[in-house]
Amino acid sequence: MSQKPPPKQFIKSPIKGTRSTIMVSSAKGGVGKSTIAVNLAFALQQLGFKIGILDADVYGPSLPKLLNIKEKPKSEDNKTIIPIEKFGAQCMSMGLLIDEQTPMMWRGPMVISAIKTMIQKVLWKDRDIIIVDMPPGTGDTQLTFVQEVKLDGSIIVSTPQDLALLDVKKGIQMFEKTGVKILGLIDNMSIFEGDDGKEYKIFGEGGVKKTAKEFNKEFLGHLPLNLDLRASADNGEPLTYSKPDHKISKLFKIIAEKIKPSFL
Ligand SMILES: Nc1ncnc2c1ncn2[C@@H]1O[C@H](COP(=O)(O)OP(=O)(O)OP(=O)(O)O)[C@@H](O)[C@H]1O
Ligand SMILES: [Mg+2]
Numbered sequence: 001m002s003q004k005p006p007p008k009q010f011i012k013s014p015i016k017g018t019r020s021t022i023m024v025s026s027a028k029g030g031v032g033k034s035t036i037a038v039n040l041a042f043a044l045q046q047l048g049f050k051i052g053i054l055d056a057d058v059y060g061p062s063l064p065k066l067l068n069i070k071e072k073p074k075s076e077d078n079k080t081i082i083p084i085e086k087f088g089a090q091c092m093s094m095g096l097l098i099d100e101q102t103p104m105m106w107r108g109p110m111v112i113s114a115i116k117t118m119i120q121k122v123l124w125k126d127r128d129i130i131i132v133d134m135p136p137g138t139g140d141t142q143l144t145f146v147q148e149v150k151l152d153g154s155i156i157v158s159t160p161q162d163l164a165l166l167d168v169k170k171g172i173q174m175f176e177k178t179g180v181k182i183l184g185l186i187d188n189m190s191i192f193e194g195d196d197g198k199e200y201k202i203f204g205e206g207g208v209k210k211t212a213k214e215f216n217k218e219f220l221g222h223l224p225l226n227l228d229l230r231a232s233a234d235n236g237e238p239l240t241y242s243k244p245d246h247k248i249s250k251l252f253k254i255i256a257e258k259i260k261p262s263f264l
Contacts, residue, residue, distance in 0.1 A: 012150040017124030018052060020261045022131055022183065023145065023154040027171030028164040029136035032188035033157050034062035035233055036223070036252075037133035040155070041089060042240040043249065043256035048264055049128040052083065052090040054118060056145065057135035058111050059104050061095030068236025072096060080121050087241050092122045108140045115144045129261060136167075138174040146178040153183040155220065155259060160187055160207035168208075172215050183259045184218035185211060192225040220255045223248065 015021050024037035034057070041051045055063035063069070067086045073096050074082050081097075083090040094114060098104070106114070124130060135141050145151070154175055158168040168185075175182050187208035192200045202225065212219040223229075226248050232239040240249040 012148060014150045015054075015119060015122075015124060015130055017122075018127035018130045019263060020129050020152040021149060022129060022152050022259065023134055023180075024131060024157060025134035025142070025154050025171060025175075026157040026164075027136060027138050027167040027174070028158060031157050031159050031164055032223070033136070034066060034133050035229065036155075036157050036186060036188060037131050038063070038066045038233075038238050039229070039240040039249075039252050040256055040259075041129075041131040042087065042238045043252035044129055044131070044260060045088060046240065046244050046253060047256055047260060049260065050126060051088075052124050052127040052130040053092075054122070054130055054132045055091075055093035055095065056115060056118065056132050056141050058094045058106065058114050058141065059135060061093045063091055063093035063133065064095040064100065066233055066236060066238065067091060069093075069096060080123050081117075082123050087238075090124055090127060092118060094118070111140045112144050115141050116148065119145070119148055128264065138170055142174060143178075146175070146180050151180055152261065153181040153259070155183050156185045156217075157188050158185065158208050158211070159189045159203040160201070160205055161203040162207065164203070165207050165211050169211060169215075172211075172217070176215075182215075182217050184220035185209075186220045186255065187222045189225045190222040218258070220258055221251060223251055 024033050026033050041053050045051045055061050069084050071084055083092045158164045185208050192202050209219045229239050229248050239246050240252045
């Protein structure tokens with residue numbers, strides 16, 4: 001007896017044009033997802049991978065600013081979109097399709113439709129890895145992605161603060177319920193090094209490592225609060241691209257080694 005095929009909505013496809021897709025997420029806002037997604041992507045590039053970056057934050061896209069992209073993507077047939085190439089990475093963001101100053105006042109179904117377009121209609125070419133920068137929360141964007149795309153895994157970012165970890169734990173459970181592999185947790189803004197040489201633990205200590213242990217996930221590493229990392233975001237040139245030997249870039253490289261796909 002032949003088996004019935006699964007309902008269409010549960011058939012996950014890989015994103016065309018790439019060998020793997022990794023998400024950077026956190027249910028909490030403002031913890032450094034976009035900064036980490038972009039710097040990790042270029043750390044992977046340093047390891048020899050051909051990278052793509054997909055900014056899935058429809059309401060608050062960061063990629064155009066983080067990479068100082070001013071160009072609009074082109075389409076040859078009005079159906080598909082050609083990603084923008086910057087620093088050797090192929091890039092796509094809702095922020096490239098609309099004016100920087102325009103607020104997105106969209107309801108859920110429009111967001112779902114925009115995310116599906118970005119999943120299906122972008123002409124990625126010959127990529128090894130696409131890094132997806134997720135918006136905060138466990139809403140429409142996250143669900144659309146985990147239902148539609150065959151993902152290789154998700155990296156979860158948090159600060160060590162209890163307030164952040166509360167949301168992050170919900171995010172971990174969302175991925176567990178939807179069958180997405182969690183590649184590990186990153187502790188961002190773990191410490192601040194003052195001019196006096198002292199380390200200040202502004203958001204607390206050890207919380208992310210403890211959460212990783214609690215949920216039996218890998219702890220991928222700490223990233224301190226760092227002025228050069230912040231400035232590189234504002235200058236539109238990721239630190240891991242412009243200064244690969246910077247001490248922060250080296251930390252990204254260690255994380256990239258831990259999460260890199262095994263095919264290279
Ligand atoms: N380790 C760090 N050191 C210094 N500044 C940082 C660090 N990580 C992130 N930032 C800064 O913190 C702010 C928030 O970072 P970012 O936009 O990457 O967070 P996010 O989680 O993507 O936010 P959102 O939830 O709004 O998408 C930015 O100004 C960024 O430059
Ligand atoms: Mg962001």
